Amino acid sequence: MTANQWAVGVDLGGTKVEVAHVDAEGRVRMRLRRPTDVRDGPAAVQDEIVAAVRDLQGSGGNSPIAVGVGVAGQIEPSSGVVRFAPNLDWHDMPLQADLSKSLDLPVTVTNDVRAATWGEWLYGAGQGCTDLVCLFVGTGIGGGVVSGGQMLSGCSNTAGELGHITIDLHGPLCHCGNQGCLEAEAGSWAIARRARQAISADPVAGASLLEMAGGQPEAITAKIVAQAAHAANPLARQLIDEVAQALIAGAVSLVNDFNPCRLILGGGVIEGLPELVEKVDKGVRQSALAAACSPLQVLPAQLHNDAGVIGAAALAMRSRRSD
Amino acid sequence: MTANQWAVGVDLGGTKVEVAHVDAEGRVRMRLRRPTDVRDGPAAVQDEIVAAVRDLQGSGGNSPIAVGVGVAGQIEPSSGVVRFAPNLDWHDMPLQADLSKSLDLPVTVTNDVRAATWGEWLYGAGQGCTDLVCLFVGTGIGGGVVSGGQMLSGCSNTAGELGHITIDLHGPLCHCGNQGCLEAEAGSWAIARRARQAISADPVAGASLLEMAGGQPEAITAKIVAQAAHAANPLARQLIDEVAQALIAGAVSLVNDFNPCRLILGGGVIEGLPELVEKVDKGVRQSALAAACSPLQVLPAQLHNDAGVIGAAALAMRSRRSD
Numbered sequence: 333m334t335a336n337q338w339a340v341g342v343d344l345g346g347t348k349v350e351v352a353h354v355d356a357e358g359r360v361r362m363r364l365r366r367p368t369d370v371r372d373g374p375a376a377v378q379d380e381i382v383a384a385v386r387d388l389q390g391s392g393g394n395s396p397i398a399v400g401v402g403v404a405g406q407i408e409p410s411s412g413v414v415r416f417a418p419n420l421d422w423h424d425m426p427l428q429a430d431l432s433k434s435l436d437l438p439v440t441v442t443n444d445v446r447a448a449t450w451g452e453w454l455y456g457a458g459q460g461c462t463d464l465v466c467l468f469v470g471t472g473i474g475g476g477v478v479s480g481g482q483m484l485s486g487c488s489n490t491a492g493e494l495g496h497i498t499i500d501l502h503g504p505l506c507h508c509g510n511q512g513c514l515e516a517e518a519g520s521w522a523i524a525r526r527a528r529q530a531i532s533a534d535p536v537a538g539a540s541l542l543e544m545a546g547g548q549p550e551a552i553t554a555k556i557v558a559q560a561a562h563a564a565n566p567l568a569r570q571l572i573d574e575v576a577q578a579l580i581a582g583a584v585s586l587v588n589d590f591n592p593c594r595l596i597l598g599g600g601v602i603e604g605l606p607e608l609v610e611k612v613d614k615g616v617r618q619s620a621l622a623a624a625c626s627p628l629q630v631l632p633a634q635l636h637n638d639a640g641v642i643g644a645a646a647l648a649m650r651s652r653r654s655d
Numbered sequence: 656m657t658a659n660q661w662a663v664g665v666d667l668g669g670t671k672v673e674v675a676h677v678d679a680e681g682r683v684r685m686r687l688r689r690p691t692d693v694r695d696g697p698a699a700v701q702d703e704i705v706a707a708v709r710d711l712q713g714s715g716g717n718s719p720i721a722v723g724v725g726v727a728g729q730i731e732p733s734s735g736v737v738r739f740a741p742n743l744d745w746h747d748m749p750l751q752a753d754l755s756k757s758l759d760l761p762v763t764v765t766n767d768v769r770a771a772t773w774g775e776w777l778y779g780a781g782q783g784c785t786d787l788v789c790l791f792v793g794t795g796i797g798g799g800v801v802s803g804g805q806m807l808s809g810c811s812n813t814a815g816e817l818g819h820i821t822i823d824l825h826g827p828l829c830h831c832g833n834q835g836c837l838e839a840e841a842g843s844w845a846i847a848r849r850a851r852q853a854i855s856a857d858p859v860a861g862a863s864l865l866e867m868a869g870g871q872p873e874a875i876t877a878k879i880v881a882q883a884a885h886a887a888n889p890l891a892r893q894l895i896d897e898v899a900q901a902l903i904a905g906a907v908s909l910v911n912d913f914n915p916c917r918l919i920l921g922g923g924v925i926e927g928l929p930e931l932v933e934k935v936d937k938g939v940r941q942s943a944l945a946a947a948c949s950p951l952q953v954l955p956a957q958l959h960n961d962a963g964v965i966g967a968a969a970l971a972m973r974s975r976r977s978d
Contacts (some may be wrong), residue, residue, distance in 0.1 A: 406946045463810040477912075479807045479814065486802065486914025487786040487950045492805070496944055497908035500825050500835075501900060510907055510942040512823075577824060584833055585820035589800075589912060591809025619833040621819055623729045623739070627810045 336394060338387050338650075340437075341645030342401040344446060346370060346419030352638070353383035353396070354645035358455030360638050362388060364535070370420050377420065378427070382434045388520050398438045399431065400648030402447030402640045409489045412441030440648040444640050446492065448598070449476025450483065451643030456634035457596045465592040466633065467494055468599035469579070469608075472507075473515040478589055495519060499581040517578035520554035522603050527552045537567050557602040575601075576608055580615030587620040587628060598633025606632060659717060662975075663708050663760075664968030665724040666767060669693060669742030672700070672813035675961070676719070677968035681778030683961050685711060693743050695809035699752070700743065705757045722754065723971030725770030725815025725963045732812045732898050735764030747916075763971040767963050769815065771921070772804065774966030780919045788915040789956065790817055791922035792902070792931075797836040800913055817834045818842060822904040840901035841953035843924050850875045860890050883929040898924075899931055903938030910943040910951060921956025929955060 333628055343350040345368070352363040364384045368377050381401070389395055405417030412428025414420075432439040444452075449458075449466040453476075458464045462481040468474050473495025477484045484491040495515035496508050504522070505510025516522050528549045531538030541560050545551040560568035583595060595616070597609050613630035620628075635642055658679055666673040670689070675686040687707045691700050706723070712718055735751025737743075755762040765773075772781075772789040776799075781787045785804040791797050794817025800807045807814040818838035819831050826835025827845070839845050850966030851872045854861030864883050868874040883891035906918060916938070920932050936953035943951075958965055 348877055477803065479809065480805055482803055482805060484802045484913070486947070487916035488914060488946060490944065490946045491914040493911040493914075493944055493947060496911040497820070498822050498904040498942075500906035501822050502825075512904075581821040581824035581835075585908060586912075588806070588816040588819040589814065589815075589909075591811060591812035591814040603845065619734060619821075620724065620811065621816055623811060623813045624809070624816060 336399050337649075338394075339645040339649045340388060340396045340399040341451045341643070341648075342381055342385075342399065343447070343644065344368070344377070344381065344401055344403045344420070344642040345444075346404070349380055349384065350641055351381065351388060352641040352645065353388050353391075354642055356393055356649070358451070358642050358646055360641065362391060363641070364388065368420075374420070374422055374425055378430055378434070381431060385435055389414055396437065398440065398502045398645075398648035398652040399435060399440065400447065400644030400646070401427065401431065401441045402444035402644040403427065403441060404444045406488075406490060407441055407443050409485060410420065412439065414441065438648065438652050440644070440651045442647055443489075445474035446476050446483070446636075447643040447647060448639035449478070449492070449643065450635050450647045451635050451639035451641075452596055453483070453643075455642055456596055456639060457618030457631045461594050463590070464588050464594040464596060465494070465590050466596045466598065467586065469518060469581070469597065469601040469635070470599035473519045473521050473599070478593075479590060482492040494582070494586060499578060499585070514578060514582040518575045518582070518601070523554035523557055523571065523575055523601070524552050526574065527557050527568075530567055530571060534567075541565055541567050554601055555604055561605070565613065572605060575605075576615070579608060579612050580619065583612050583616045583630075584620045587616055587624050591624045593627050593629065595628060595630045596633050597630065598636070598639065602632065603636065603653055660720050660972075661717075662695065662968040662972045663711060663719045663722040664964030664966070664971075665704055665708075665722065666963040666967065667691070667700070667704065667724055667726045667743070668767075669727070670757070672707065673702055674704065674711060675964040675968065676711050676714075677965055677971070681774070681965050681969055683964065685714060686964070691743075697743070697745055697748055701753055701757070704754060704845070708758055714886075719760065721763065721968075721971035722758060723770065723967030723969070723974040724750065724754065724762065724764045725767035725953065725967040726750065726764060727767045729764050729811075729813060730764055732808060735762065737764065737877055749863065761971065763967070763974045765970055766812070768797035769799050769806070769971060770966035770970060771958075771962035772801070772815070773970045774962035774964075775805070775919055775921065775956050776801055776956050776966075777969045778843065778965055779962060780954045781917060784917050786913070786915045786916040788909050788913050788969065790906070790909065791956070792841060792920065792924040793922035794843045796842045796922070800915075802913060815907060817905070818921070820905055820908055822901060822908070832976050834946050837901060837905035841898045841905070841924070846877035846880055846894065846898055846924070847875050848879050849897065850891075853890055853894060857890075858946045864888055864890050877924055878927055881924075884928070885919065895928060898928075899934040901937070902931060902935050903942065906935050906939045907943045910947050912940055914947045916950050918951060918953045918955065921962065926959065
């Protein structure tokens with residue numbers, strides 16, 4: 333591909349779709365955000381994507397060579413059928429075929445977290461690396477794994493559900509139904525739950541944290557807990573320490589399982605609490621096997637919210653080349 | 656390779672070495688076992704291997720085309736240097752080069768559990784499968800992972816240390832220094848520890864189990880606990896139920912991480928308690944993500960103690976072919 337070729341990267345979520353012009357070096361040159369309303373139905377959501385891609389096409393000189401779409405859901409690998417996307421309430425939606433027909437362009441649909449892992453691998457903290465694990469800690473926790481230079485996909489394309497490893501078999505219930513998943517201990521919804529439980533258990537110790545949420549327990553978020561921890565609130569610091577211990581336990585599992593050269597940490601919780609990267613680094617070196625740790629680097633993700641659109645576009649460009 | 660070609664498979668442990676004639680279909684045609692005494696030094700152990708290989712050579716018609724050796728330790732991938740083998744007390748031992756020189760044959764050295772995974776993959780419960788996880792539950796717990804048709808090795812060739820995933824971050828200490836590893840909850844040494852602790856905590860409930868160990872707490876083994884459980888001893892049944900819960904928690908992590916088509920369970924604990932395979936199957940389907948479980952089969956390993964020699968020989972034959 334030549335230097336002025338580009339692709340469209342799409343990050344499709346339940347409330348908005350982001351559509352970006354991504355150049356051949358993995359840089360976002362322009363982006364558009366549109367609201368999505370799942371109640372309008374899949375056709376309306378697809379129309380939004382098509383309109384946004386056409387707007388991007390109209391603004392540049394040449395046309396994109398391909399379109400990559402990341403969707404939070406289970407995707408069938410070659411057909412790009414969205415098997416199930418809970419946020420969109422989609423089942424067996426032939427998104428790749430539909431968009432390709434509407435846009436008359438090659439389209440590649442992949443899981444959104446897998447797309448973000450592609451982004452970090454090719455253009456972020458994973459560049460040049462053949463063995464890496466990306467762990468994205470946001471509302472939920474997801475990830476992706478590159479091993480021996482291959483992105484792992486697994487038997488039904490769901491490999492890398494790293495938020496749903498059990499780190500405490502007697503631990504709290506996860507949204508997925510399992511007990512003590514990493515996500516149920518360190519995802520931002522779990523951090524808010526931890527905070528509400530701690531305040532309820534010890535209202536005196538929790539008074540100042542509760543005040544930061546306007547006195548409403550249900551208004552407590554991971555962001556508020558992070559802010560309180562940075563303001564030296566003792567309860568918040570303890571909660572964040574528990575989150576760090578959970579992330580370390582999960583990271584130990586991942587390092588011993590996959591033996592990556594790099595463990596890359598991203599997502600909103602890490603961005604709000606960047607000190608977690610160093611804590612995980614230190615904790616993993618104490619508790620994972622020495623032979624697995626010796627080559628390991630623990631690094632923050634580099635592409636922030638752009639990882640998904642960059643990775644989706646990069647994957648689409650690669651798919652185009654390998655056709 | 657032709658049908659009458661064969662290779663030698665070697666399983667090198669701290670107290671014995673097993674050396675087998677393995678044919679082109681992965682069948683053991685003859686085997687020799689020799690004691691190893693690490694106190695005699697590495698040269699003596701290597702001499703035992705060489706003598707056993709020569710005995711096998713002498714007994715058959717044609718010569719083997721290659722020798723594969725599985726060693727419990729950390730192996731450097733292409734050189735076959737044994738970086739560290741705790742049971743043998745070896746550090747940086749050029750085993751592959753030394754044996755190749757002594758035997759004048761191509762030699763491939765690999766980790767023993769990795770070798771067993773090769774065996775199950777090529778000739779056991781994993782035949783024809785491109786995505787599988789082998790979990791061997793013995794004194795320790797180890798494993799191997801095949802994903803997208805590739806055996807995962809990781810950044811420093813230690814991928815697949817599946818016994819050292821954290822399943823209970825507040826759990827008991829593991830030999831590796833981490834807390835709540837799968838091995839520290841379900842390996843046979845951990846089962847014996849569980850039993851001793853339970854008897855000590857409730858001597859009345861533990862009396863009959865202790866009696867089966869001749870009244871000596873330190874004589875309790877996982878095997879005795881398994882026998883007692885099969886004889887409907889209530890405490891032993893409870894202990895085995897806890898082991899099953901631990902294995903399920905670990906299996907959930909592995910299924911969500913790797914999304915294998917097959918999860919293959921082997922090793923002495925599974926052979927002594929074959930009902931664990933069904934319990935893990937049922938438990939994983941309850942607690943792992945539905946999308947990861949839908950294609951999953953949970954199966955017992957097929958090659959039993961031969962997986963290591965068969966896999967080591969098969970790997971050596973493959974290495975020979977790809978030269």
